[in-house]
Amino acid sequence: MAKASFTRMARSFGTIAVVLTLSVVLASCGGRNGAEHPPEPGDQAVARVDAKTVWASDVKREAVAQGLIGEGEPLDVSSDLFRRVMDEVIDQKLLASEALKRKLDKDPVAQRRLAAARERILGDMLVESTVSDAVNENAIRGLYQEQLKLAKQSEEIHARQIVLPSLTEADAVKKLLGTGASFEALAMERSTDAATRFNGGDLGYFTTDVMPEAYETNLKAAKVGQIVGPFEIDGGWAIVKVEDRRLEQPITLEAARPQIVRFLTYDQVRDLLEKLRGRAKVQTLIKAPQDVPGAPQEPASAPPALSGPPKPDLLKPGAAKPVPPPPGAPLQPPAKAVKP
Structure with missing residues (x-):
């Protein structure tokens, strides 16, 4: 037997109890048989097992239960996934029907x-x-x-940076910027920060509280268009250009x-x-577990x-x-x- 068949059979046995439960519930409803009526508006009959209809909603429900699709997501009846899950639903119905024939549902454990x-x-x-x-x-x-x-809305800063390995190199780049050199071009040519170098040093929008302290200190009062630095950071020296300031969106x-x-x-x-x-009277009939020396304890701050x-x-x-x-x-x- 192929591996896929074993998987399908395992899933079928895993859900057989639910199928049997539904069979018992239906049998208790005065013998009425509504199986041939669509259980949901617009539902589609996709198979029959011993004259009992398998509906598209049955297949979709099984796909959701297996985590193959999310609740509310569509499942095309012409897709391979639908047909695979439909085969599993058919297997479930066959197994449940045979279990009822053998009166397995009458067993006290069952x-x-x-x-x-x-x-x-x-x-x-x-x-x-x-x-x-x-x-x-x-x-x-x-x-x-x-x-x-x-x-409360914080202020966001949009900035670019150039990171240099030494203060001497940072001062040299700062002088080039003073002569009108392009900040973006120098970031791509000279910056050692791999995360921002190839997009012109762009840091995007951020609030200073999520940045290292050196950035917060130096950018707190910086104005739009101002070039700040060089100032020391982990891994080198940074020169930062403030592009924009705005309230956090x-x-x-x-x-x-x-x-x-x-x-x-x-x-x-x-x-x-x-x-x-x-409203209920709930009694716990087992003793609470005793503390074991050295066992990990749940922190006092753990939520109920x-x-x-x-x-x-x-x-x-x-x-x-x-x-x-x-x-x-x-x-x-x-x-x-x-x-x-």
Whole structure:
């Protein structure tokens, strides 16, 4: 048997419990058979297994579960990926059907596993429903505007630099600049900084707090067009030309959207779990672990499991980059939660 077949079979066995769970749920619905009706508007029948329809949405859901596509991403029914995942879905249905014929679902261990899978599915559906209602366009825009009002904008500087290995060479270049020589040309010819040399010494826009102290000290009061230096830095001497000064530009709503959705999602999940735990009577029947001498200790500053990520600072560069989920977070933010 080919290696790909083993992989496909492994995935099929890994999801068989979920398939069986869905079979049990359907069987409990008064014997109604809605399999031939599209489960989603515009859904397409793509295969049949013993007269039971496989829908395009079934295949797409499996592709999302395997991490082959993201939630909300399209999956062309004519693509090789779709056909490969469709074959896996068919295999899952065949395996689940055979398991039911052999009455494996009647085994007590199997029933506990099916019940656990059912609880996971229902829990995920509750979270998706809660998030879908709360994480909408108004909430996203509201948090964005709130952050814009609270944020403090720093000043950005656009500058170019020439880095020389010695003060003598730096003074010589400074004299050439004084005679009208091109700063960009001298940077390309003389600078030893490989990161900026070949683009004319361009440092782009930056705030001085992210630069080494020598830059902050020398550029703090520099005016646009002024050439500053030479001043000593790590690895040599720098001559810097200030090209522009401006207020730091806030990140756009679209760039910040992924971070905002993520924050709002975890905020909703945290609140939901806190409410459920507050209403329920939860007892832990096992003893707390004893301290072992020499074992690593969790720092006192570690966040609680349900604390969620901090509110994003939308005006800082890179604010829209995804943050790791908080400990214990049950889901990734579903893309369908955002309603235009």
